[in-house]
Amino acid sequence: MSTRQPSEKSTRITTRTVVEMKGHGEKISMLTAYDYTMARIIDQAGIDIILVGDSASNVMAGHETTLPITLEQMMYHTACVVRGAERSLVVADLPFMSYQVTDTGALESAGRMMKEAGAHAVKLEGGHTIVGSIRKIVDAGIPVMGHLGLTPQSIFKFGTYKVRATDDEEAEQLMDDALQIQEAGCFAVVLEKIPSGLAERVTAALSVPTIGIGAGDRCDGQVLVTHDMLGLNKDFSPRFLRRYADLFTDMTKAFQQYRSDVKKGLFPDRNEQYDK
Ligand code: KIV
Numbered sequence: 001m002s003t004r005q006p007s008e009k010s011t012r013i014t015t016r017t018v019v020e021m022k023g024h025g026e027k028i029s030m031l032t033a034y035d036y037t038m039a040r041i042i043d044q045a046g047i048d049i050i051l052v053g054d055s056a057s058n059v060m061a062g063h064e065t066t067l068p069i070t071l072e073q074m075m076y077h078t079a080c081v082v083r084g085a086e087r088s089l090v091v092a093d094l095p096f097m098s099y100q101v102t103d104t105g106a107l108e109s110a111g112r113m114m115k116e117a118g119a120h121a122v123k124l125e126g127g128h129t130i131v132g133s134i135r136k137i138v139d140a141g142i143p144v145m146g147h148l149g150l151t152p153q154s155i156f157k158f159g160t161y162k163v164r165a166t167d168d169e170e171a172e173q174l175m176d177d178a179l180q181i182q183e184a185g186c187f188a189v190v191l192e193k194i195p196s197g198l199a200e201r202v203t204a205a206l207s208v209p210t211i212g213i214g215a216g217d218r219c220d221g222q223v224l225v226t227h228d229m230l231g232l233n234k235d236f237s238p239r240f241l242r243r244y245a246d247l248f249t250d251m252t253k254a255f256q257q258y259r260s261d262v263k264k265g266l267f268p269d270r271n272e273q274y275d276k
Contacts, residue, residue, distance in 0.1 A: 013048050013089040015121055015143040015187040021048070021220070022209040028188075028221025030091075030211055031229070034060050034077040038226060039084030049211075050085050051123065051223060052078045054093040054153070059227040066152045071098045071109055078117035091145050092119035096153040099124055099133050106133035110142045123190065125151035127177025131184045138185030146186040148177055148202075149215065150193035163214070165194045178202045178210075190223060191215040193240070214240035 021028050030049035033039040034056045042050055056077050057069035071094070078092040092113050099106035106124070113119045121143035124130055134144050149164045158164070165171045175198075178189055188209045191199050196216025203210045203218055212219030224241065227233055231246040261267035 012087055015089065018048065018089065018188055018209055018221075019207075022207075028209055028211055030221055030223035031226045032056075032223070033081050033084070033226060036080045036084040039081040039088075039090075042226065043085040043088045047088055048221070049223075050081055050088045050090050052081050052090065052092040052119070053123075053225065054095045055225050057095075059225065059233070065155055067096045067155075069095045071095055071112065074098075075113060075117040078113060078119050082118035082120075089120050090118075091121045091123050092117065093123045099130065100126075103132045103136040106130070107136045107140055107142075110137045110144075111140065114142055121145055121187070123147055125153050127174070128180050131180050134181055134184040134186060143187050144185060145211075146178075146181040146189040147192065148174055148181075148189060148194075149191050152192075161193070163193050163195065165198055171195075171198050174198065175202055175205065178206055182206050182208050188221075191219060193238075214238060 018028055028049065029047045030051055031042050031047050032051045032053040032055055033042050034052060039050055052074065054066040054069050054074060056074065057063045057066040060077070061069060061073075063069070074092060074095050078090065081092075082090050094106070094109050094113065098109040110122045113122050122137065123145040124134060124137075125147040127146075127148055134146070137144050150158070150161060152161075155161065165174045171194075174194065181189060186208060188211055189202075189206065191202060191210050191212050193214035196218060199210065199212055199215035200218035203220060209220035211221040211223050213223045228236055228241050229244050231243040231248055232251075234248050258267065
């Protein structure tokens, strides 16, 4: 079993740091994590922001959509990640129906995520319809990251995971939403699966950074779901996904080798046991 090693404290990335990164043209790196061990590796690799995404609903819990995950479950994942992150900024998704009903309800959810789970900021999906909630949360001193374009919590409204805002009307609405949520106090905005030209225009129009996923190279930063970029999932291959490892294959080989060694009595060997 591994134990946590004390290490030198390095300077924490803050919401202010990421806004300054846009100012001096430094790209922002963000990856998802849902547990302590993964957060620790990502943090030590120097990734700026760890997102405790509600994609936990898919990759950790095996649900088809992000809708079923609860606030309590997201808080559990967030607390685990916070314990593993010494330097990265930890942003936690507020899950479906934890902020859409009332502005006060949204603030209560955000407050619990900060106070009980230890998040450094929260992320909410949506534009003009949630401006009141964003303002209320920000006014209470809680930093908010926005999320526009393909917003998976609305999948049953869209009916598809295809690229969003390909027509002029939706593109103009997205631009207007981006400006409104910036004005409401968002310190950054995720742009998911929209045309790169639109992402470039939004990035130029905003003073706060944009972080893209399937939104092209002109965003101020990029985010990927860690399980996808590590190649843990063979079935998900959107065009925007670059796989940096093939852990599905590597892990399968390791498990098969272990099984074979156990079956043949080759594990443990003499050096792997206690004689006295
Ligand atoms: O839940 C998540 O992982 C996300 C990213 C895809 C941005 O929101």
